Amino acid sequence: MGRGGQQSLARVTVIVRAGAVPMWWLGVVAAAPGVLIPGLTGRRAGLCAGAAVFVLSAAAVALGRRRRYDGWAEAASRAGKFDYLQDRAVTLRVWRRARVWWLAGGFLAAAAVSFAVPFAGGAALAGAGAGLWLKAVLLGRRERAGEELLWVRTDWAGRGSPVGGKVKGFRTTGAEAGDAAPGGARRPREKAGRRERTSVTPPVRSRSS
Numbered sequence: 001m002g003r004g005g006q007q008s009l010a011r012v013t014v015i016v017r018a019g020a021v022p023m024w025w026l027g028v029v030a031a032a033p034g035v036l037i038p039g040l041t042g043r044r045a046g047l048c049a050g051a052a053v054f055v056l057s058a059a060a061v062a063l064g065r066r067r068r069y070d071g072w073a074e075a076a077s078r079a080g081k082f083d084y085l086q087d088r089a090v091t092l093r094v095w096r097r098a099r100v101w102w103l104a105g106g107f108l109a110a111a112a113v114s115f116a117v118p119f120a121g122g123a124a125l126a127g128a129g130a131g132l133w134l135k136a137v138l139l140g141r142r143e144r145a146g147e148e149l150l151w152v153r154t155d156w157a158g159r160g161s162p163v164g165g166k167v168k169g170f171r172t173t174g175a176e177a178g179d180a181a182p183g184g185a186r187r188p189r190e191k192a193g194r195r196e197r198t199s200v201t202p203p204v205r206s207r208s209s
Contacts, residue, residue, distance in 0.1 A: 009079060009151035009171055010086045010094075012069075012162045013143070013184030017136035018095035022103055023129030030110035031122025037115060046118030053120050054127035061131025062138070068163045069135075073142060073150055076170035083171070086154060088180040098159035140183020148172040149182065 034046055041049070079085075096103075106125055113121025143149050151171040152162045161167070181187045 008154040012150040014091045020133040026107040027126025034118025050119030050123035054123040057127030058131040062134040072170045079171040095160040143182035
């Protein structure tokens with residue numbers, strides 16, 4: 001929290017997709033032993049089980065807490081003029097550092113399962129990553145439709161839960177605020193360059209740490 005009522009805000013969709021890439025690639029690597037080791041079920045049965053687990057995992061993560069996200073988005077209030085917008089890279093780094101051991105444990109567990117049932121453990125982890133990416137994409141569609149971006153106070157979100165128990169609501173800014181596009185992806189460099197050349201003063205200030 002900033003001084004004088006100022007708040008530090010992080011993008012909701014950036015937090016959501018922070019785990020997508022590491023979980024996807026860790027899942028792919030964890031599933032790799034299934035190519036060489038038939039396991040207890042055989043490769044064909046393991047592949048079928050892995051495909052089913054991937055779809056179920058992705059769907060469960062993508063749809064998880066959907067009502068809570070929608071509710072906070074509908075009731076979101078406008079960000080203050082002097083609030084700080086946390087940079088995308090900082091938000092990603094905070095989430096990943098807070099969960100590095102959780103990711104390592106998930107990878108080891110997925111790899112162990114893949115030795116017994118080829119592909120299944122890695123598919124579950126990769127599916128969770130895909131689900132996070134899909135959740136961010138769906139929220140990004142909402143941001144584009146409403147032409148406003150969703151933010152959450154960093155002191156409420158802690159180290160990575162945009163709808164955790166401490167969160168009391170979202171904030172919104174215009175679609176051009178911050179350094180992340182709707183959905184949480186990095187803004188195209190050309191568009192970012194055009195924003196820097198404009199003379200319009202942003203409604204909120206950004207900081208990188």
